[in-house]
Amino acid sequence: MKDDDESNDKKICNSEPVVYQLVRVEGDGRLVPATDDEVMEVEQLLEDKKSELASVKAVGHDEQCLSNEVFSKSDLEGTMQSGNADNSRKLNARLENIKVMLKKVQKEERLLLSGESLNCSPKCMAMEDPTSDRSNTSKACIDKHEPENPSRERAASSLELNSIHIVEVGTIEACSGPTNKAATSRSSISESCSSLLPDFSILRGEICLDNFSIRELQEAFRATFGRQTSVKDKLWLKRRIAMGLTNSCHVPTARFTIKDNKIILSDLKEPARLQQSMIEAESLSMDIHATNVSPQDIKNCLNNQMEFQQVSGKRLRVLPSNDDVKDENIQMEQCAAKRMRKPTKRYIEELSELETRECTAKSYYCVNSEQSQFPSKAQIMPFHDGVTHRRLSSTRHESLRGFSFQVPFVHRTRRGQPRKNLMALMEYHPNAISHIVKTAVMIPVLEEEKENGSSSRETRSVPVQILNTNISYVKSVAGEEGVEMDCGTLNCEELDPEYKELDGIGDTACDNVPKQPAAKANVRRKHHRAWTLCEIRKLVDGVAKYGAGRWSEIRRLSFASYSYRTSVDLKDKWRNLLRASLAQCPTEKEANNFRKQASIPIPSSILSQVRELAKLHAQTGIKVSPRKSAGHGSSTVHREGSGFI
DNA sequence: ATTAGGG
DNA sequence: CCCTAAT
Numbered sequence: 001m002k003d004d005d006e007s008n009d010k011k012i013c014n015s016e017p018v019v020y021q022l023v024r025v026e027g028d029g030r031l032v033p034a035t036d037d038e039v040m041e042v043e044q045l046l047e048d049k050k051s052e053l054a055s056v057k058a059v060g061h062d063e064q065c066l067s068n069e070v071f072s073k074s075d076l077e078g079t080m081q082s083g084n085a086d087n088s089r090k091l092n093a094r095l096e097n098i099k100v101m102l103k104k105v106q107k108e109e110r111l112l113l114s115g116e117s118l119n120c121s122p123k124c125m126a127m128e129d130p131t132s133d134r135s136n137t138s139k140a141c142i143d144k145h146e147p148e149n150p151s152r153e154r155a156a157s158s159l160e161l162n163s164i165h166i167v168e169v170g171t172i173e174a175c176s177g178p179t180n181k182a183a184t185s186r187s188s189i190s191e192s193c194s195s196l197l198p199d200f201s202i203l204r205g206e207i208c209l210d211n212f213s214i215r216e217l218q219e220a221f222r223a224t225f226g227r228q229t230s231v232k233d234k235l236w237l238k239r240r241i242a243m244g245l246t247n248s249c250h251v252p253t254a255r256f257t258i259k260d261n262k263i264i265l266s267d268l269k270e271p272a273r274l275q276q277s278m279i280e281a282e283s284l285s286m287d288i289h290a291t292n293v294s295p296q297d298i299k300n301c302l303n304n305q306m307e308f309q310q311v312s313g314k315r316l317r318v319l320p321s322n323d324d325v326k327d328e329n330i331q332m333e334q335c336a337a338k339r340m341r342k343p344t345k346r347y348i349e350e351l352s353e354l355e356t357r358e359c360t361a362k363s364y365y366c367v368n369s370e371q372s373q374f375p376s377k378a379q380i381m382p383f384h385d386g387v388t389h390r391r392l393s394s395t396r397h398e399s400l401r402g403f404s405f406q407v408p409f410v411h412r413t414r415r416g417q418p419r420k421n422l423m424a425l426m427e428y429h430p431n432a433i434s435h436i437v438k439t440a441v442m443i444p445v446l447e448e449e450k451e452n453g454s455s456s457r458e459t460r461s462v463p464v465q466i467l468n469t470n471i472s473y474v475k476s477v478a479g480e481e482g483v484e485m486d487c488g489t490l491n492c493e494e495l496d497p498e499y500k501e502l503d504g505i506g507d508t509a510c511d512n513v514p515k516q517p518a519a520k521a522n523v524r525r526k527h528h529r530a531w532t533l534c535e536i537r538k539l540v541d542g543v544a545k546y547g548a549g550r551w552s553e554i555r556r557l558s559f560a561s562y563s564y565r566t567s568v569d570l571k572d573k574w575r576n577l578l579r580a581s582l583a584q585c586p587t588e589k590e591a592n593n594f595r596k597q598a599s600i601p602i603p604s605s606i607l608s609q610v611r612e613l614a615k616l617h618a619q620t621g622i623k624v625s626p627r628k629s630a631g632h633g634s635s636t637v638h639r640e641g642s643g644f645i
Numbered sequence: 646a647t648t649a650g651g652g
Numbered sequence: 653c654c655c656t657a658a659t
Contacts, residue, residue, distance in 0.1 A: 549647095572654090
């Protein structure tokens with residue numbers, strides 16, 4: 001029968017707490033439901049939280065409460081906060097929960113009671129008038145249980161180590177009556193259970209727990225704390241009861257007597273006996289208990305509990321009030337809840353969720369990283385930044401957002417698009433950065449490169465421009481002279497396919513960069529490449545040879561080695577030379593002086609040469625120029641002419 | 646694509 | 653040097 005009941009009990013317990021409770025009480029008192037075991041462990045856990053808060057939140061592992069989680073939690077909370085401002089609200093919620101629970105319980109009760117007539121717990125749970133049959137109920141329960149396992153209980157009794165005498169525990173009414181408003185206002189199981197306490201006390205008057213059987217102790221425990229226990233350890237039970245009755249945490253392990261709510265130490269028991277009791281407890285305790293809970297554990301539990309009670313408060317009442325019971329229950333409850341929560345449901349769920357999130361995040365990142373097919377860029381970036389501050393700074397933001405992925409395909413897009421459009425579109429475009437980066441990286445190589453005649457340089461390559469910029473920057477930093485690139489011819493084409501690709505892209509990028517509002521001057525400056533005498537000479541020669549205006553030809557023939565000089569550059573330079581020559585004419589000295597200050601002075605020889613060419617050009621140009629530009633051309637020409645003349 | 650010219 | 657317009 002026991003075995004069967006036990007198994008059944010367990011099953012029921014797992015499935016339906018209420019059922020479990022009912023069965024347990026009636027069936028095998030010795031059965032230790034998992035809950036009790038948990039209680040023990042919970043108490044151990046209490047060690048960790050000795051703070052008052054923890055105590056306040058007390059967790060009670062009450063089967064009754066377990067029957068309805070909602071009930072247990074909210075109820076307990078409400079009870080606990082029964083002194084607080086928002087108490088009423090919580091109480092209401094609690095009442096609702098209680099109602100629900102009661103309905104459940106009653107339903108269960110009906111079903112179960114129909115089969116089993118005698119059930120203490122159901123009655124306890126049921127809302128009954130505390131004063132009426134409380135004692136009877138308790139007794140009935142006790143009576144019923146006693147016969148079940150008399151032998152063991154006897155043995156246990158014989159082994160009792162402590163003699164606990166409860167003297168004048170106090171007025172039963174005080175204990176039984178609802179002690180606090182919350183308790184009064186609501187009719188809760190706890191209340192009804194707690195009401196049992198008086199009966200117990202009264203009957204005994206002066207109670208010597210030593211004489212109690214385990215079953216009786218359990219009942220006493222239930223009466224004291226308003227919850228059932230399956231713990232078979234008499235010592236534990238006694239101490240617990242004593243603590244509950246005396247509201248004291250200082251319940252010695254040894255023999256003690258309770259007088260006037262205070263525990264008076266009696267003759268000390270020999271340690272051996274204590275051990276015996278422990279052993280007994282172990283043997284008597286449930287299978288689970290025996291394996292999981294050692295006597296030491298029980299001891300610890302007690303100690304913890306004591307500490308807890310110490311912290312939790314000083315109650316003036318002689319007997320444990322409803323609050324006390326509640327607190328205890330709450331304690332158990334919370335612990336139980338804690339345990340449940342921790343390993344199983346929420347924790348796992350949350351964990352899983354977190355994992356999922358992480359996975360998602362990871363995947364996301366992975367995707368991003370994958371998207372950015374240019375891991376090297378990250379590395380490159382720094383370098384790039386270092387080389388070209390401002391420029392990059394303007395584009396930096398761009399780089400941040402679209403850095404990785406945009407580069408790839410913009411790349412193509414740009415290539416196809418006409419330069420003008422690109423310029424407009426590309427402004428602030430991230431690609432610029434990539435381009436720049438690449439360029440920057442290439443700089444070192446480029447510098448090393450010697451002119452390689454790229455006979456056909458279609459456009460000024462952006463890379464080159466960037467290079468220029470970078471170089472100039474470096475120069476400025478170094479304070480440097482002018483090795484410059486003039487001799488170092490950068491050949492875009494020489495840079496090979498990749499470079500070419502860049503070149504294509506580069507135009508836009510270059511254009512884009514200069515447009516940056518912040519450092520327009522700087523930008524231009526960066527792209528600026530000072531004209532060397534060599535270049536100028538070549539230019540002049542070229543003009544002389546091929547005539548002014550044939551810049552592409554000149555560039556192709558004379559500036560093959562200077563890939564960075566575009567036809568436009570040549571044209572511009574020539575214009576400047578003309579101006580210079582013209583300006584120089586009127587006040588040569590001044591111009592020279594001025595020029596000297598500014599930069600490399602242009603040799604007068606060259607200027608004169610320019611003048612000649614200009615003259616010639618003017619001559620030929622005059623013919624052509626008139627129609628083209630009467631105003632501008634004329635002004636320039638005029639000066640030129642005047643100078644020349 | 647070049648060229649001329651303005652900024 | 654850059655940019656644009658006109659060829």
